[in-house]
Amino acid sequence: MYTRTTGIKMQSIGGPIGKWLLTIVNGREMDIETVKERAGPREFSAKDDMPEEYRKAATRMIQFHANSEIMGAYLERPFIRQAPSLERKLAFSAKTQDELGHGQLLYRAAESLGVKTRDEMLDELANGEGKFLNCFHYPMESWVETPMIAFFVDGAAMRRQATLKNTSWEPYAHAMDKVCFEEGFHVKHGEAILHELMTGSKKEQEMTQEAFEKWWPRIIQFFGPTDKQSTHHGFASEVGLKQMSNDELRRAFLNSYVPKAEKYGLEIPDTPRITKNDDGTYEVNEDDLDWDEFFQIAKNEYEPGVGQIDGRKKAQEAVAWVRESMDKHEQTIYGGGESPQAAD
Amino acid sequence: MIWEVFRQKKAGDYHTHCGNVHAPDRDMALLFAEVQHGRRMPTNSLWVVPKDEIGEVDTEDVAFGGTTDKSYRWAMTYNFEAAAEEVAASESEQSEAEQQRRSVVEGDD
Known part of the structure; x- marks a missing residue:
């Protein structure tokens, strides 16, 4: 592969990091004003010499997304075993496998920015530095909680992911094509569980309502703080990484999922207060939500979440021998060169 | 790797x-x-x-197909009698390709 500016053979320097070094040496990276001007759907790829600020912002966003896929999969994994029927077991197993695959796709999209390698990001997740979605810091203990993730959280995620098909970092958009293709099954499977529970015994319905009340505020916080409080929104949106603001996404989610929840017989909790506008859209009273807990979670300091991070770390350590044997194998075949990375 | x-x-x-x-x-x-x-x-x-x-060359590196008049190499340039069916099919493929190429070159992006 040749760079446009110099014609120096890139593989001699090695991958995205080499390319990044090359742009620093040449001082030819795109300036931020040009990035903002050009920012559009799938506008930038590894061929473009993006400025550090863009690459860092994109890495932060995609790494967060990748981490969330992995942590979500670990949260749902116990329910492969606890599923009440063979069909549900198969579906949960397929879904968990999908989510881990999404994590891998996204780490590749993040790696292509040349800021961090996949190994570094996986290590950051293990040692508690890697950030991920608020909802996946809470424990999930009962089968009636599964649709809270599989229907509502996945539904919220899909709403956001659909907009990210138009993100400006092309490898991220490509990952979203595949993620959205697979995610439809997850959300509809979650909806099927919710439907089953809400047409089941009175006890099942009550337990589901209880789980819904526990999860509802967290689900609304999925979209993060209001735009005013969001620290990263401005830049990410100016350079086309983010396509819709937190507020817009939250409103879009409420507009389709409040009626769905009600249709299945769930009662929307009194807090946070949600008002219906004249045009039929919904608005949340943000002050009713526990933002202290949210920001504690955002720092990876919320207790159940810490346990979940450590649980995954142990699993990663348990299969270290697989990674090491593959790395060693690659070294024997191809020698040194690129930093060795085999599999998660 | x-x-x-x-x-x-x-x-x-x-x-x-x-x-x-x-x-x-x-x-x-x-x-x-x-x-x-x-x-x-x-x-x-x-x-x-x-x-x-994998090697790559793209539109920033080269003008694919050149920039000079290349109408001599398109079937659309030569019109006499109605063409045989398979020749007409080839011509319509060429016509479509040229239109697409032109919209890219002329900055339709």
Whole structure:
């Protein structure tokens, strides 16, 4: 592969990091004003010499997304075993496998920015530095909680992911094509569980309502703080990484999922207060939500979440021998060169 | 090591780029490609290629097809009698290709 500016053979320097070094040496990276001007759907790829600020912002966003896929999969994994029927077991197993695959796709999209390698990001997740979605810091203990993730959280995620098909970092958009293709099954499977529970015994319905009340505020916080409080929104949106603001996404989610929840017989909790506008859209009273807990979670300091991070770390350590044997194998075949990375 | 993955949906189709995987060798690259890219999408065949072995040239490097008048090489330039069916089909493919090419060159993006 040749760079446009110099014609120096890139593989001699090695991958995205080499390319990044090359742009620093040449001082030819795109300036931020040009990035903002050009920012559009799938506008930038590894061929473009993006400025550090863009690459860092994109890495932060995609790494967060990748981490969330992995942590979500670990949260749902116990329910492969606890599923009440063979069909549900198969579906949960397929879904968990999908989510881990999404994590891998996204780490590749993040790696292509040349800021961090996949190994570094996986290590950051293990040692508690890697950030991920608020909802996946809470424990999930009962089968009636599964649709809270599989229907509502996945539904919220899909709403956001659909907009990210138009993100400006092309490898991220490509990952979203595949993620959205697979995610439809997850959300509809979650909806099927919710439907089953809400047409089941009175006890099942009550337990589901209880789980819904526990999860509802967290689900609304999925979209993060209001735009005013969001620290990263401005830049990410100016350079086309983010396509819709937190507020817009939250409103879009409420507009389709409040009626769905009600249709299945769930009662929307009194807090946070949600008002219906004249045009039929919904608005949340943000002050009713526990933002202290949210920001504690955002720092990876919320207790159940810490346990979940450590649980995954142990699993990663348990299969270290697989990674090491593959790395060693690659070294024997191809020698040194690129930093060795085999599999998660 | 990164391997680029190309998927063919059904026999006779082209292999189209669909993503990439980390793998220590070609056999494992095929295995990971199978799990990551052939598990859910319709797939008849997969190729894996070491990323570093892929070369690229794009519209910023060259003007594909040149910039001078090349009308002599299009079927549309030569009109006499009605053409035989397969010749007319070829001409309509060429006509479409030229239109697409022109809209790219003229900055339609």
